[in-house]
Amino acid sequence: KAGVTQTPRYLIKTRGQQVTLSCSPISGHRSVSWYQQTPGQGLQFLFEYFSETQRNKGNFPGRFSGRQFSNSRSEMNVSTLELGDSALYLCASSPPDSTEAFFGQGTRLTVV
């Protein structure tokens, strides 16, 4: 069974631009969560989607948004990029009968 797949693996963007990251969960998993990892703040929860609905949201500005499609694939979008948005963005999926989280390899976003 394939793991959680995140694309792209690396991105370089300029301040003020927007970016879209993609996450394909493990087959059969309907819950997808997103996390931001930075050296200063560690791993922080962004939001969680289940059956195309956002179930939970962390303490991030409205520039960070996401969505989930009917096939459980998820995208997150960051608008008006700031230098501080440079981070490793991780996606995790969970099976319907468990709260265990399985993470992808992440997308490394660099804002210049």
Add this chain to the structure above:
Amino acid sequence: KQEVTQIPAALSVPEGENLVLNCSFTDSAIYNLQWFRQDPGKGLTSLLLIQSSQREQTSGRLNASLDKSSGRSTLYIAASQPGDSATYLCAAASGSARQLTFGSGTQLTVLP
């Protein structure tokens, strides 16, 4: 608000030693506690999941314990190997069952 702390922040041991990594959390109302491993620049690999009703879980050379009343979990690694060198993260699932609060990690180096 859940807070998770990991001690020590870094640990260096010679190959073959048994070692213990510590994780503490402030809110004992957790659904589960999960231990992860992260290699540099990579995503998270799930090592062990302990449900709130369990006291410990074992996988190979790894054993994780959970004491909800004291807000503590430990990860025991037996007969450490250089390939165990990585950052180890613990995460508590509380509030929304799939929202994880992470500790800042313990960076482990096993010297040959």
